[in-house]
Amino acid sequence: MRTFHLPAAATPFERGVAHGRAFAREIAEIAAIRSELAQQQGLFRSDAELLAVAERHLPVLEAFDPALHQELLGIAEGAALPPARIVVLNHYTDLKDLDPTTVLGGERRGADPDRDDECSAIVAGTREGAILGQTWDMHGSAAPYVLMLHVPAWQDRPAAWLLSITGCLGMAGMNDAGVGMTINNLKSHDARVGLVWPALVRRALAERSADAARDVVLGAPLGSGHHYLVADAQRAFGIETSGRLAEVWAELDVSKPGGAFHHENHCLGTEVAKVSSIASTSTTRERFAFLDASLREHTIESARDLWSRLGSHEGYPRSVCTHLASERAPHAMLTCAGVLMNLSEQRIWAAPGCIHGVDPEELRF
Secondary structure, X not given: OXXXXXXXXXXXXXXXXHHHHHOHHHHHHHHHHHHHHHHHHOOOOOHHHXXXXXXXXXXXXXXXXXXXXXXXXXXXXXXXXOHHHHHHHHHHHHHOOOOOHHHHOXXXXXXXXXXXXXXXXXXXXXXXXXXXXXXXXXEHHHHHHEEEEEEOOEOOEOOEEEEEEOOOOOOEEEEOOOOEEEEEEOEEOOOOOOOOHHHHHHHHOOOOOHHXXXXXXXXXXXXXXXXXXXXXXXXXEEEEEOOOOEEEEEEEEOOOOOOEEEEOXXXXXXXXXHHEEOOOOOOHHHHHHHHHHHHHHOOOOOHHHHHHHHOOOOOOOOOOOOEOOOOOOOOOEEEEEEEEEEOOOOEEEEXXXXXXXXXXXXXXX
């Protein structure tokens, strides 16, 4: 697993510049891939229209968290790309849910093409402590850009490790206060211009308890659908969101062994489900059924146990560790990485690509 350490003695903008310069070529590549896919799989009629809508997200980010806004601008500066292109790279899944005519005007274009962006996440109380993990299942062409991003402590914000891709603020991870967060994409029909979602992950991981991280999510100016699982060594919360709604559908005491819950890419609560749907090609039901049966049969005993279940090939290629991408379909779903956090001991595991039978690398603070 590649790692990149943002510089400690630097402003947020300087951190972004360092990130952008270190991976300028790769950032340009993945930004181009995601810009093309956003047009193919969303409702955008041109690259110019996509960038015009992406540009509208920058003031929302600046108002929500000026430091993260500066870091994103720094990434753009370092990579020699327009900031709107970095918004597309970060906010790709949510942009595909958004009808640009609701932002720029014109006749509404109706339903977007049937597509899916998927992950599986589990939290459990075990004899080793509270354990949180997920697969990151995305278009297979994203796999070469995966890395673990180390964010040093800054002002009152704790240090953090985040699963990310080049040019992205971070997608899932844990801080050195033992607060972790994972994500699942949800397909929302009330998408709007809102917060670039990786910035919400980063801002939630600036908190020192799961309760505080939960409140950050519930108070954020959301853009589209996601499931955010936030947890610490004591408590875990499952939060489903759409462009305008947020619902805590699950709470769990993870301080004792035995309890667990999981989430894939369909709603398990009631409110967000009313404005969400599932792509016909999605594997979410199969992955849910396997993990649900697995957890009913045996409680999760350890980090190694949870990692093994996330790497399952039961039902391959439509398995928890997903393998739908191929040379002929490079943008189909693929497990591009896995990440697991021991929230009680502040230890994090990560591995790129397929995680079935793979020993992860351990990263510590």
